[in-house]
Amino acid sequence: MLHSRERDEEAINQDMIATLAEETHQPLPLVKRAYDAEFARLKAEARVTDYLLLFAARRTRGVLTGRLR
Numbered sequence: 001m002l003h004s005r006e007r008d009e010e011a012i013n014q015d016m017i018a019t020l021a022e023e024t025h026q027p028l029p030l031v032k033r034a035y036d037a038e039f040a041r042l043k044a045e046a047r048v049t050d051y052l053l054l055f056a057a058r059r060t061r062g063v064l065t066g067r068l069r
Helices: 004-024 028-045 052-064
Strands: none
Touching: 004 028, 004 052, 028 052
8 A cells, every 4th residue: 555655756757757758749658668767766876855756857858859878
């Protein structure tokens, strides 16, 4: 069972994934895979998680638009 904070984080992540898919004109499953990978990578190394969503979104946008590899 998810705690309130985990549910909130999941809802925010889903909103960000949908926004990124719309902004980059990429299919939702592709964006979700890229975002989930970036978020997990950043979260594993993070000591402070307050801005993880923003960093993961920025890196995902870069990957999807070809600015990051």
